[in-house]
Amino acid sequence: MSDARENGDRGKQRTDEAALSARLQRLNEGLGHARDAAGGPSDSPDREQEQAATAAGYAKGFRLSSELVAGVVVGAGIGWLIDRWLGVSPWGLIVFLLLGFAAGVLNVMRSAGLLVGTALDEGSRQDPDR
Numbered sequence: 001m002s003d004a005r006e007n008g009d010r011g012k013q014r015t016d017e018a019a020l021s022a023r024l025q026r027l028n029e030g031l032g033h034a035r036d037a038a039g040g041p042s043d044s045p046d047r048e049q050e051q052a053a054t055a056a057g058y059a060k061g062f063r064l065s066s067e068l069v070a071g072v073v074v075g076a077g078i079g080w081l082i083d084r085w086l087g088v089s090p091w092g093l094i095v096f097l098l099l100g101f102a103a104g105v106l107n108v109m110r111s112a113g114l115l116v117g118t119a120l121d122e123g124s125r126q127d128p129d130r
Helices: 002-038 045-086 091-112 119-124
Strands: none
Touching: 045 091
16 A cells, blocks of 8 residues: 555656646746847846946945955054064054054045045145145
8 A cells, every 4th residue: 555655656746847847948938038029138238337337346345345354454463563562462452453443444434435535635735726
């Protein structure tokens, strides 16, 4: 009796797999017709512009994240060196890690265009009208 049940289950699985395969085939054909009617994804100049904009976004994101990471790493490195030279561990690392984080955030804001400049930058510029 268990052999009949196992054969019945196998037959049902094969039928289900055949139905799923047929459905997948119909979906692939429908997608192919839809792509042909739309003109294909590689033929449109809008798609190329969209890919260029996406690549530019990724590049800006990587640049901004590297600005932040660099500030933190440089601050931590300077703090670690000060701890080693002066023997004030862990205060140098803590202070310069926080300063590095602040500098990294400031660099990210400048790179993103949220800050135009600081008072130090504006004071050092020479005005041609003077």
